[in-house]
Amino acid sequence: MMNCKQATHLMSEDLDRPLRWRERMALRFHLMMCGGCRNFRQQIAFLRAAMRMRSGGN
């Protein structure tokens, strides 16, 4: 079973490389049960959006 610490690594890497199928499945399963990690994922997606907006990319 994946823990939150591992999940944060995968969620971050998801922004930098395509996850493998097994990783995606394991992450999806973890996220179904973990509100903290669901919030984390939205937060780092927000960071990317903010960086794009910061450099004027919108």
Place this chain on the structure above:
Amino acid sequence: MAVDVCRGIFRFTRIPAGYIAVMTRGHLSPEASVTLADRLQGFFGEHRADLVRFATLQLRDPAMAEDAVQETLIAVLQGHAEFANRSTVKTWVFSILKRKIIDALRVRQREVPISQLGGSDEEREGFDTLFDQRGHWATEHRPHRWADPDDSLEQQQFWRVFELCLDHLPERTSRVFMMREFLELDTDEICQELAITTSNCWVILHRARMSLRLCLEETWFTH
């Protein structure tokens, strides 16, 4: 010649519209020259230090950074046609600086491996206390749902906080993060430039995101 003109501009308290006319070779109407002069004046007045600081962080060489910023201004002054299609000066100038930095990174020899650049304090993961022994979020550190994040993006105060959070990243982490999220290089290119492994790169990016989200949660999205 062009460079001298540009160097001169940095010393002016105002960018003379005449320079714009010269640099754009008369392709702009006098009114458009004045408008462009005003906008560039405002931008470089406000952001020149940011441009130099950013270029220095990426290139780690003040002279190269100065060159990149100078070349950016030259390109800015010559790129009036492109500018006509841009909504903001900032978008345009930073996109040019990005290209200049990427060019400079690609042209020069691979530098000192980033792993040799000190930064031992950031080697400590530092985020272990956020998790319990089994690696699950400790109750008091579980990430919250951020209220109205899109609304924050509209607020000037948010952007000040965001800059502070970015400034708090350790230098090496910041550099990798900016290469990824600002220059929008992919991790292979970053690894190559910095002579680090891909997985090292992912770890550094993870650390940057952990740090930034924690900073925002503690200072902006307080509950």
